[in-house]
Amino acid sequence: MLNMGGPSTVPETHDFLKSLFLDRDLMQLPFQSLLAPWIARRRSPMIEQQYEAIGGGSPILRWTEHQGAGMAALLDELHPTTAPHKAYIAFRYARPLTDECATRMRADGVKRAVAFTQYPQYSCSTTGSSLNELYRKGIDGTLSGIEWSVIDRWGTHPGFIEAVAQNVERALQKFNPSVRSDTVLLFSAHSLPMSVVNRGDPYVSEVAGTVQAVMQRLGYSNPWRLVWQSQVGPRPWMGPKTDAALKGLAKLGRKRVVLVPIAFTSDHIETLFELDHEYCAEARESLGMEVQRAESLNDSPVFIRALADMAAQHLKDYSAGKISPTSVQMGLRCPGCENATCGKQKAWFAKGGE
Numbered sequence: 160m161l162n163m164g165g166p167s168t169v170p171e172t173h174d175f176l177k178s179l180f181l182d183r184d185l186m187q188l189p190f191q192s193l194l195a196p197w198i199a200r201r202r203s204p205m206i207e208q209q210y211e212a213i214g215g216g217s218p219i220l221r222w223t224e225h226q227g228a229g230m231a232a233l234l235d236e237l238h239p240t241t242a243p244h245k246a247y248i249a250f251r252y253a254r255p256l257t258d259e260c261a262t263r264m265r266a267d268g269v270k271r272a273v274a275f276t277q278y279p280q281y282s283c284s285t286t287g288s289s290l291n292e293l294y295r296k297g298i299d300g301t302l303s304g305i306e307w308s309v310i311d312r313w314g315t316h317p318g319f320i321e322a323v324a325q326n327v328e329r330a331l332q333k334f335n336p337s338v339r340s341d342t343v344l345l346f347s348a349h350s351l352p353m354s355v356v357n358r359g360d361p362y363v364s365e366v367a368g369t370v371q372a373v374m375q376r377l378g379y380s381n382p383w384r385l386v387w388q389s390q391v392g393p394r395p396w397m398g399p400k401t402d403a404a405l406k407g408l409a410k411l412g413r414k415r416v417v418l419v420p421i422a423f424t425s426d427h428i429e430t431l432f433e434l435d436h437e438y439c440a441e442a443r444e445s446l447g448m449e450v451q452r453a454e455s456l457n458d459s460p461v462f463i464r465a466l467a468d469m470a471a472q473h474l475k476d477y478s479a480g481k482i483s484p485t486s487v488q489m490g491l492r493c494p495g496c497e498n499a500t501c502g503k504q505k506a507w508f509a510k511g512g513e
């Protein structure tokens with residue numbers, strides 16, 4: 160299970176930020192090996208406060224462990240020919256990192272594995288970075304001798320869509336029935352720098368695909384917009400910004416909103432801090448809005464079953480020789496890609512790793 164991870168405790172924040180700013184698949188800075196530790200040190204106090212405010216750390220490890228254990232148990236029933244199944248976690252910027260994951264897999268003598276991204280929509284800055292890291296550890300011997308296949312994106316999987324839709328419906332239930340259908344659904348995803356969008360990164364259009372599928376499942380019951388949050392730094396990012404959209408809607412007199420996190424499967428500072436502490440609180444207090452947030456998927460049993468369904472279908476099709484180790488779509492690099500690792504990574508996974 161591949162994801163970015165987060166600091167489980169506040170003191171781990173600095174190392175998390177340092178490895179994030181060092182990641183050349185995520186961002187390229189001048190003199191990165193010197194600048195990254197400097198930025199990490201400067202940003203740490205503020206980000207530490209945010210993790211403090213959400214309960215003393217990121218819950219992503221706990222939720223991923225829960226989701227992974229649930230998925231593996233269901234998989235043993237759904238696809239017994241490849242049982243027993245076991246979920247391992249490889250985070251890109253926090254423990255357990257790929258090295259730690261490799262140690263555990265080696266100790267268990269794993270010979271066959273599925274690299275299963277936990278980002279529903281594909282971005283080269285997220286799933287791409289995790290796959291590049293796995294590829295590096297595959298060829299340097301840390302994780303060798305394993306037959307790999309990849310589940311690289313699943314932004315319109317019906318089980319995932321159902322799980323999100325149910326959480327939207329639950330949030331809508333909190334509004335008075337007389338105003339419920341006028342309530343605006345504001346789907347909010349982590350933004351991307353325009354330089355990444357313009358390179359041809361698939362994330363923005365895949366997030367839009369998820370939103371369309373959720374709205375179709377909801378029977379287009381409410382008006383909606385897709386907005387983007389967590390822009391950092393001075394350069395242009397994908398918009399509109401979530402906080403600006405809330406203010407704009409308030410101005411237009413659309414004061415009832417459900418905020419729906421759509422690009423991350425568990426709670427993190429962006430839902431718990433930005434959405435709840437900053438945006439919702441401000442919208443309620445100074446804009447006079449009624450804002451509810453749809454829950455993150457966290458321990459949703461519908462979502463855990465969806466993960467198991469995706470893995471079972473993948474294993475079944477792979478065993479039957481119906482699919483290759485990687486999807487057709489994963490084979491195409493961004494038209495503007497200048498990162499040589501992307502090409503090597505895709506070629507390596509396409510032949511099943513090892």
Ligand SMILES: C=CC1=C(C)c2cc3[nH]c(cc4nc(cc5[nH]c(cc1n2)c(C)c5CCC(=O)O)C(CCC(=O)O)=C4C)c(C)c3C=C
Nearest residue numbers: 165185186202217282284285349355391422423427428429
């Ligand atoms: C799931 C979608 C995400 C995409 C796409 C994404 C791209 C992206 N992010 C940065 C820079 C930063 N991201 C930071 C934190 C962060 N990013 C995501 C998700 C995506 N990022 C999440 C969920 C989080 C928060 C983790 C948590 O535990 O809450 C940060 C660190 C925080 C900060 O310093 O403000 C940075 C920096 C870039 C440059 C980028 C695309 C190129």
Ligand code: FES
Nearest residue numbers: 283492493496501
């Ligand atoms: S940046 Fe998208 S494939 Fe390299």
Ligand SMILES: [Fe+2]
Nearest residue numbers: 163349350389
């Ligand atoms: Fe990010």
